[in-house]
Amino acid sequence: LTDEDGHGRDLVVGWMRELDLDVGIDVVGNIIGTWNCASGAPVMTGSHIDTVRTGGRFDGNYGVLAGLEVIQTLKEAGITPTRPLAVGIFTNEEGARFAPDMLGSLVYVGGMSVEEALDVIAIDGARFADELEKIGYNGPNPCPGPSPHAFVELHIEQGPVLESIGFRLGSVTGVQGISWQELTIVGQSNHAGTTPMSMRRDPAFVAARITVFLRDLAMRYGPPQVCTVGKVDLVPNLVNVVASKVTMTVDVRNTDEAVLRRAELEFAEFLSVVAQEEDVTISTRTLARFEPVTFDERVVDIVSDVCQSFEVPAHRLPSGAGHDAQMFARVCPTAMIFVPSIKGISHNPAELTDDADLSLGADVLLHTMLRLASTDFTIESNT
Ligand code: HGY
Numbered sequence: 137l138t139d140e141d142g143h144g145r146d147l148v149v150g151w152m153r154e155l156d157l158d159v160g161i162d163v164v165g166n167i168i169g170t171w172n173c174a175s176g177a178p179v180m181t182g183s184h185i186d187t188v189r190t191g192g193r194f195d196g197n198y199g200v201l202a203g204l205e206v207i208q209t210l211k212e213a214g215i216t217p218t219r220p221l222a223v224g225i226f227t228n229e230e231g232a233r234f235a236p237d238m239l240g241s242l243v244y245v246g247g248m249s250v251e252e253a254l255d256v257i258a259i260d261g262a263r264f265a266d267e268l269e270k271i272g273y274n275g276p277n278p279c280p281g282p283s284p285h286a287f288v289e290l291h292i293e294q295g296p297v298l299e300s301i302g303f304r305l306g307s308v309t310g311v312q313g314i315s316w317q318e319l320t321i322v323g324q325s326n327h328a329g330t331t332p333m334s335m336r337r338d339p340a341f342v343a344a345r346i347t348v349f350l351r352d353l354a355m356r357y358g359p360p361q362v363c364t365v366g367k368v369d370l371v372p373n374l375v376n377v378v379a380s381k382v383t384m385t386v387d388v389r390n391t392d393e394a395v396l397r398r399a400e401l402e403f404a405e406f407l408s409v410v411a412q413e414e415d416v417t418i419s420t421r422t423l424a425r426f427e428p429v430t431f432d433e434r435v436v437d438i439v440s441d442v443c444q445s446f447e448v449p450a451h452r453l454p455s456g457a458g459h460d461a462q463m464f465a466r467v468c469p470t471a472m473i474f475v476p477s478i479k480g481i482s483h484n485p486a487e488l489t490d491d492a493d494l495s496l497g498a499d500v501l502l503h504t505m506l507r508l509a510s511t512d513f514t515i516e517s518n519t
């Protein structure tokens with residue numbers, strides 16, 4: 137919702153209009169471009185064009201641009217799908233400034249109220265609704281939005297799996313559970329030189345113990361358990377002052393909900409012990425909490441079949457990153473297509489994927505969308 141986000145939105149909306157799509161903008165700024173070439177609920181693809189501040193060019197952008205490329209290619213080839221095709225750009229997928237992540241698609245599917253979303257306060261104190269209005273994307277369309285016939289998202293893997301096993305395509309089976317918390321640790325600021333160690337109530341030390349505990353927990357649990365401390369703000373953040381307060385974030389994820397809950401419980405117990413030992417207070421605030429999602433087997437199979445039709449087998453894997461598709465799985469048959477990330481790097485300007493893989497992924501997206509358009513999901517698959 138920065139000015140740069142607004143400019144990016146204007147640019148992509150311009151491309152949607154060049155494709156003669158019907159462009160709708162909703163109350164939390166989601167943008168849906170629809171090719172109304174037929175009747176019925178659309179097959180929808182799409183992703184996000186917001187990035188983490190230090191993000192790469194492909195995370196999100198790739199899925200949106202490939203969706204537009206699919207429509208342009210079909211139009212130029214004179215092929216009219218049997219259902220409308222839609223490309224969505226979902227607001228605030230990253231959640232790094234306004235939590236939670238996937239906020240736009242979550243509101244779109246009715247998982248968060250519009251009122252609650254509009255009142256979210258950013259890490260820099262800005263209010264969501266005000267920032268959305270500033271860039272002119274507080275649209276008229278209501279949320280929840282209409283459910284698509286099916287949803288498929290094309291995305292870079294953002295991890296090392298496909299590259300490490302030599303696969304060019306991934307047929308994504310689901311998304312792991314996500315638990316984000318903000319911790320506020322309050323101790324006592326003091327003189328760095330005169331205060332004996334035995335008298336300190338040092339939140340910076342507690343933050344370090346928390347970070348070490350989370351690393352140990354992830355190592356003890358083993359893969360796919362991951363824990364990340366991404367943001368630590370000390371007050372007053374001065375060389376010769378023992379900090380009075382630390383605000384930090386904790387990102388804990390696992391594909392298994394029961395294990396994720398166990399990790400959260402163990403962490404909560406540790407916080408109460410360390411608060412007592414170090415004589416500080418620790419308060420927690422949930423920033424995001426999404427259970428693991430399993431995609432519709434029928435759509436996952438269609439993705440795999442389409443990949444096979446290109447004689448490029450797809451590896452089945454869960455997504456370590458959150459995606460807008462995990463929200464659409466709540467309302468319609470949904471799955472994802474992955475292409476490899478070189479060296480598994482993402483949320484980093486060095487993020488990169490080979491051109492050949494990018495275009496192969498877009499080809500798979502095109503044929504998957506056509507297959508979804510001609511699939512009647514009301515008939516229980518007899519397999
Ligand atoms: O945090 C995530 O997994 C996503 O990039 N929002």
Ligand code: MN
Pocket residue numbers: 184195196229291458459
């Ligand atoms: Mn993404």
Ligand code: MN
Pocket residue numbers: 188195230457483
């Ligand atoms: Mn991302």
